Amino acid sequence: MNIVVLVKQVPDTSAERTLTEGEYGHFTLDREALDPVLDEINERAVEEALRLKETIGAQVTVVTMGPEPAADALRKALAMGADAGIHVCDEALRGSDVPTTARVLAAAVRAVEDVDLVLAGNAATDGRAGAVPAAVADLLGLPQLTQVRELEISDGQVRAERVTEDGEATLQASLPSLVSVTEKINEPRYPSFKGIMAAKKKPIRTLDLDDVFPDADSQRFVTARSQVAQAVPRPPRAAGTRCDDDGSAGRRIAEHLMAQKLL
Amino acid sequence: MPQVLVLADHAEGRAKKTTLELLAAARRLGEPAAVVVSATGPSAQLKEELACHGATRIYAVESADADDHLVTPTVGALELAAREASPVAVLVPATVEGNEVAARLAVRLDAGLLLDAVDLDASGTATHIVFGGSYTVTSRATHGTPVISVRPGAFEPEEQMTQAVEQPLTLPSVDPAGSARVIERRPAPAGDRPALAEASVVVSGGRGVAGPEGFKVVEQLADALGGAVGASRAAVDAGYYPHQYQVGQTGTSVSPQLYIALGISGAIQHLAGMQTSKTIIAVNKDPEAPIFNIADLAVVGDLFSVAPQLTEEVTRRKG
Numbered sequence: 001m002n003i004v005v006l007v008k009q010v011p012d013t014s015a016e017r018t019l020t021e022g023e024y025g026h027f028t029l030d031r032e033a034l035d036p037v038l039d040e041i042n043e044r045a046v047e048e049a050l051r052l053k054e055t056i057g058a059q060v061t062v063v064t065m066g067p068e069p070a071a072d073a074l075r076k077a078l079a080m081g082a083d084a085g086i087h088v089c090d091e092a093l094r095g096s097d098v099p100t101t102a103r104v105l106a107a108a109v110r111a112v113e114d115v116d117l118v119l120a121g122n123a124a125t126d127g128r129a130g131a132v133p134a135a136v137a138d139l140l141g142l143p144q145l146t147q148v149r150e151l152e153i154s155d156g157q158v159r160a161e162r163v164t165e166d167g168e169a170t171l172q173a174s175l176p177s178l179v180s181v182t183e184k185i186n187e188p189r190y191p192s193f194k195g196i197m198a199a200k201k202k203p204i205r206t207l208d209l210d211d212v213f214p215d216a217d218s219q220r221f222v223t224a225r226s227q228v229a230q231a232v233p234r235p236p237r238a239a240g241t242r243c244d245d246d247g248s249a250g251r252r253i254a255e256h257l258m259a260q261k262l263l
Numbered sequence: 264m265p266q267v268l269v270l271a272d273h274a275e276g277r278a279k280k281t282t283l284e285l286l287a288a289a290r291r292l293g294e295p296a297a298v299v300v301s302a303t304g305p306s307a308q309l310k311e312e313l314a315c316h317g318a319t320r321i322y323a324v325e326s327a328d329a330d331d332h333l334v335t336p337t338v339g340a341l342e343l344a345a346r347e348a349s350p351v352a353v354l355v356p357a358t359v360e361g362n363e364v365a366a367r368l369a370v371r372l373d374a375g376l377l378l379d380a381v382d383l384d385a386s387g388t389a390t391h392i393v394f395g396g397s398y399t400v401t402s403r404a405t406h407g408t409p410v411i412s413v414r415p416g417a418f419e420p421e422e423q424m425t426q427a428v429e430q431p432l433t434l435p436s437v438d439p440a441g442s443a444r445v446i447e448r449r450p451a452p453a454g455d456r457p458a459l460a461e462a463s464v465v466v467s468g469g470r471g472v473a474g475p476e477g478f479k480v481v482e483q484l485a486d487a488l489g490g491a492v493g494a495s496r497a498a499v500d501a502g503y504y505p506h507q508y509q510v511g512q513t514g515t516s517v518s519p520q521l522y523i524a525l526g527i528s529g530a531i532q533h534l535a536g537m538q539t540s541k542t543i544i545a546v547n548k549d550p551e552a553p554i555f556n557i558a559d560l561a562v563v564g565d566l567f568s569v570a571p572q573l574t575e576e577v578t579r580r581k582g
Binding site: 041097098099102103123130131132133134135137138139141142143144145146147149158159160162163164165166167168169170171172173174177182183184223224225226227228229230231232233234236237239240241242243244245247248249250251252253254256257258260262263 | 378440488
């Protein structure tokens with residue numbers, strides 16, 4: 001079967017993140033100032049695709065959208081064992097919002113023929129809302145099985161265990177479907193030396209907007225539908241009172257709660 | 264006054280607290296109109312709750328698929344109501360599912376999407392706290408009907424008696440090829456505790472709790488305070504507590520009135536999910552624990568002696 005994995009290059013979470021003001025007062029995350037890595041959750045999505053490849057056989061294509069260095073995220077996925085990459089790279093996409101990102105990714109998935117399964121991470125570490133996979137499912141008209149900690153595919157049927165703050169649910173759908181995975185799904189493999197060498201020869205197609213949307217009219221949506229008006233660094237939360245437990249700290253906290261009218 | 268659509272989440276015939284919060288948020292922008300999606304129509308109790316919190320209209324969307332399909336019936340219902348009402352905004356809770364609904368709706372309405380708002384003004388400008396609390400950002404939609412997800416706990420429910428006009432809408436059945444079926448739902452065993460995202464008090468345990476049985480201490484304090492129980496990723500990964508209680512960047516983000524961290528060191532991913540809490544109290548053996556840097560009251564000590572004493576004290580004072 002054909003699997004497409006949506007991946008994203010993100011700033012390393014250990015680094016400090018800043019917002020920069022660009023032209024026309026637009027604020028965007030200053031991604032270039034940061035050490036970019038393949039988002040950890042995407043490694044798990046790639047891993048899940050590779051496990052399916054090993055058990056039932058699959059061609060695995062990884063897709064990303066981003067500036068030139070984002071190709072490194074594809075190379076990492078290829079080194080893990082994916083077969084091919086698609087990199088949508090266009091200056092006009094800088095600072096894209098969720099709907100635009102989803103439209104571009106959906107179009108890139110359509111560029112792969114006969115896709116049976118689209119895999120993604122449940123939420124990027126630098127975005128966190130988890131909105132893109134749902135929007136991509138809507139655009140492709142695929143069943144959405146998101147926030148999945150366990151996935152089973154057989155006889156064209158997908159069965160998945162979804163976990164959210166509301167609890168758990170068992171989901172079922174027919175292929176083709178879109179699945180987003182949580183960090184519980186698996187432990188991703190490290191690329192082997194052989195894998196890293198092999199990845200250098202694997203194909204990456206670089207597409208711009210004209211390639212993804214040959215019909216110029218459909219590029220109309222590449223205008224942000226929302227705009228960040230202002231971005232202000234918040235003062236760091238100051239540390240408050242500190243004490244060592246002398247055997248009465250529990251009572252002391254209770255007094256603090258009373259004083260704050262929290263009790 | 265223009266209408267503001269609010270997704271009315273409900274369970275067992277009652278409005279969830281987030282729904283009442285959204286109605287309060289909606290009143291900043293216009294007249295709140297609740298969209299109720301259900302297989303059997305809204306219960307009398309739900310309608311009364313909505314009318315008591317300012318809903319001037321109730322779009323009752325009956326859908327046989329509402330319970331056994333994921334997300335799509337809700338998105339379809341909001342789309343239907345939005346085309347009917349031409350609202351100035353659509354509000355949904357910024358839960359995992361709410362954000363998914365918002366994203367799909369924004370795509371369908373070709374509209375601006377504002378996620379995880381902690382405040383809203385009359386012009387529809389949303390305030391967000393991003394990057395683990397390091398930036399305050401304001402944003403607004405520049406195209407179409409803004410679809411806004413609002414962080415649970417960011418608004419307080421406000422009572423406002425209204426006459427709610429009920430308007431039924433019928434949703435076509437979902438396309439099975441484009442929708443996942445929900446075979447079984449296993450709601451988080453709520454017991455008597457409030458849901459994590461809705462609670463005004465959250466007591467969380469971390470690696471310092473040292474095992475599943477240690478979480479009894481966390482639960483007892485949460486129960487004494489009428490709060491929810493949370494857990495750090497380290498505690499969840501170690502198998503001390505179930506995954507759905509994870510607080511942090513990859514779990515639930517919370518901003519309660521009071522957050523008590525027991526045996527949590529304060530990894531940046533955890534802080535990102537709780538540091539907008541109004542008051543933070545931390546108990547940890549390690550005087551260098553990063554969570555102490557953001558705690559209003561930091562106690563260096565053993566949670567197994569501090570927490571039970573606090574539980575006892577709270578119980579006594581509540582008498």
